[in-house]
Amino acid sequence: MTWSWIPQNGALIWQLTRENLYLGVVPALIGLVISLPVGILAARWRWFYPPMLALFNILYAIPSLALFIALIPAFGLTDTTVIIALTIFSLCVILPNVVAGLRQVPASVKQAATAMGYGPVRRLATVELPLAVPVIFAGLRIAVVAGISLASIGQLIGVSSLGYLFIDGLQRSFPTEIWVGVVLIVVLALACDLILVAIRRVLTPWTAARS
């Protein structure tokens, strides 16, 4: 390890970290925004879900680098290509959790809500979705952590991220740079995960209460 390399390249490391964070988190958030309506429909109409899930599973099976390359003709060597590809991956983990989260709301709770005079939209917004939050967040956490790690692959098509440190370090046979990249990705992923756990705790106070 050449420790002195780190402060000398502080500005570069900070910039790459921010770019990696952006590329990792934004696709998960877009995935969440898409998964919510699709998941709500899938939870309501049972026939809608199996074909949807099959489609996303096939997309999930495509190697990420291959997906980047497939998107290049349309979007070029840009952030957009990486964000689209990672959004598709995030859908594969978030959508099933939205559906599972909505489906695990006990039938008795839904029936009681209806019997008390909730309309379908109000019931969804104030009873079903809040109760699905823990499961949805479990999917979101996986998507964010995986996204931060996968974003580094974008470097292979020239989209800047902490992946730069791997490639540059490899070419220059300079392990310090590679180690810094690995550690930062892990730290970034853990930090985001902790933030999500904290948000979930705030959103679901009932799960923390003890008997």
Next chain:
Amino acid sequence: MITFEAVTKRYPDGTVAVDDLSLVVPDGQIVVLVGPSGCGKTTSLRMINRLIDPSEGKILLDGTDIRTRPPAQLRRGIGYVIQQTGLFPHRTIEDNIATVPVLNGVGRGQARARARELISQVGLDENLARRYPHQLSGGQQQRVGVARALAADPPVLLMDEPFSAVDPVVRASLQDQLLSLQAELHKTIVMVTHDIEEAIKLGDTVALFHPHGTLAQVAPPQQLLAAPADDYVAGFVGFDRGIRRLSFVPTGGLQLSPAPAVPADTTVTQARAAGHPWIVVTDAASGAPRGWIETARLEAVSGETLLGQAGTEPLGRSFVAGTDSLRAALDAAVLSPAGQAVAVDEAGRVVGTASFDQLRAAIQAETAAEQAAAELRQAEPSP
């Protein structure tokens, strides 16, 4: 008042859940729908708040066809309690109870204040207001379910096996709580249960279903026990319906004999002199019965011994004359080593005893009266 007019529920696969049901639920009464599983009792209940719509016939609420009212508005005027409680896991107890008032536009603060009143009214500690449902026991959750159903003060309450998932001791206390609430609130209650005991205990009227969605008998519980319409009803009601019917017969008409009661601070010599074959030993201060003693056994005891030290046989139980039922009196006689039921007054003092002969006379008098009433009912059939 809730009126079922020739209501049938048929599912697309041809299953008939409810078959041509006509039934009236009068205001302020508890009507219990009871029957084996699959008899259509729950379907009938859920048609009242339109969770299920009938295929044929109609249901009137205070004379108005319920289909003319928007479902959500209709439902906010009908309390609903279910076995699984259906409490919202993500809301505190007070917010669960405040649900319908808040839906109706009542401010949250006011709705919570009302919720806290209800928490005590259903027999819970107000400290539970800020807890979540999973932090409560099953019995407590069920009380919250009742409180939530009552929150907007709806005239009608639907209860679907509300007490089936709790243990017998808790169930009995929930049932008693419901009866005392009902004595105060006079709601129109339709309850579903598979437990005939519960139906008999709670119902002003019991509607007993056949297995496939038709009614076998609709009658007050004592009549169901005394005069089952057919073998099916008699079988469902149970083998000891003759004795259970006595729960509804007061002991006011029961002849009592003067009790062979002797205070515990009497000496054995004096007690023997009284000449009773059995003696009820009473507490010297309160007059409450403590147990039985057979005079013949006192021969072996020193004459100076106080009766209280002579060793009594357990009383079994006593009954409150005029308040308790004939069933309680009969039970007391069966449990008594002397074969006599000890009657006490409201203060617990011994007032007399009843022998099996006296009990039999009271039962026969009641049966004769019931038969006369049944003949009267047949002479002028109800509308």
